[in-house]
Amino acid sequence: MTPKLRVGLVGYGKAGSAVANVLSADPRFDLRWIARRSTPESQTHPATNIPIIGIEQHPFAELLEQYPVDALVDFSTPDSLRAYGSEIARRGIMLVSAISAYTDDDLAYARSLGVYTRVLCSPNITLGINFLIVAAKLLRKIAPFADVEIVEQHFKEKPEVSGTARKIAETLEVGGENITSLRLGGIVGHHEVIFGFPHQTVRLTHDSIRREAFGTGAAFALTQLAQCDKGFYTFDDLLLQLIQHELKKQ
Numbered sequence: 001m002t003p004k005l006r007v008g009l010v011g012y013g014k015a016g017s018a019v020a021n022v023l024s025a026d027p028r029f030d031l032r033w034i035a036r037r038s039t040p041e042s043q044t045h046p047a048t049n050i051p052i053i054g055i056e057q058h059p060f061a062e063l064l065e066q067y068p069v070d071a072l073v074d075f076s077t078p079d080s081l082r083a084y085g086s087e088i089a090r091r092g093i094m095l096v097s098a099i100s101a102y103t104d105d106d107l108a109y110a111r112s113l114g115v116y117t118r119v120l121c122s123p124n125i126t127l128g129i130n131f132l133i134v135a136a137k138l139l140r141k142i143a144p145f146a147d148v149e150i151v152e153q154h155f156k157e158k159p160e161v162s163g164t165a166r167k168i169a170e171t172l173e174v175g176g177e178n179i180t181s182l183r184l185g186g187i188v189g190h191h192e193v194i195f196g197f198p199h200q201t202v203r204l205t206h207d208s209i210r211r212e213a214f215g216t217g218a219a220f221a222l223t224q225l226a227q228c229d230k231g232f233y234t235f236d237d238l239l240l241q242l243i244q245h246e247l248k249k250q
Contacts (some may be wrong), residue, residue, distance in 0.1 A: 004030040005222060008069040010084070011076030012036040012052060015098075015211050017045070019075055022215025024048040028223065032067050035060075036076070060084040070094060071226075073218050078106050085109060089116035096221045098125040098214060100163025114232035118225050122235040123163030125217035128206045129191055130235040133171055134243075136193045136204055137236075140172045147196035148174050153182040154189055164191055 007029050009020055016034065024031045024045070031050055038054040045052060053063060064087055071094040074080060078099055088095055097110065100123035113119050122130065140148070150172075152165040165179045168191065189208035194201065208214075217235075224238040 006069040009034045010074040016075040018211035019215040097121045111232040120233045126213045149194045151192040
């Protein structure tokens with residue numbers, strides 16, 4: 001019987017809480033703790049009874065020593081990367097990071113960790129959106145003459161342009177002026193890529209209905225990344241590896 005992958009979750013906002021629900025219910029994983037910036041003593045996740053630990057009270061070096069894990073899943077903020085980076089490098093702990101606002105310097109630091117362990121960074125870790133990106137990239141190569149527009153819609157409280165939309169634009173080699181952002185109540189996340197051809201239009205869309213979709217994506221990333229060599233990966237890398245493997249079986 002394959003042993004469970006021991007996981008620590010960093011971040012306990014709306015997304016982090018939903019991810020905790022998914023990972024704790026998945027028999028492949030042992031979600032050992034949830035870390036957040038600060039928390040009262042003896043707090044636990046209400047649905048799972050998993051301990052929630054404040055990093056201000058228990059820094060990562062102490063936390064990882066007391067509660068060892070095989071992997072970290074990060075849904076917190078960009079500054080957390082350097083808070084645990086040296087510790088996961090020293091211990092060879094796998095990292096799945098789902099932060100949308102990393103700077104180029106942050107990503108360069110994440111890449112440097114790939115020398116010591118397996119690292120994945122993705123601004124949106126849902127399976128569907130990453131499949132959309134792969135499909136949009138393929139269509140862009142087939143028809144580079146087509147007009148491209150990207151529409152992203154999120155909840156009112158999200159202030160910045162979606163990191164996923166920026167990644168789509170970068171992948172398709174279009175500028176930020178090709179992104180339209182809408183903020184509306186009741187929307188978790190919607191992304192649409194519109195290709196304008198002569199005499200026809202192609203629309204690729206993805207909707208996140210519940211934040212648990214992030215947990216499903218994190219679980220996929222953990223299982224696929226565990227089969228990889230040390231290095232820095234994107235979600236695209238994992239999907240393309242899987243697609244190539246399946247095509248060889250045909």
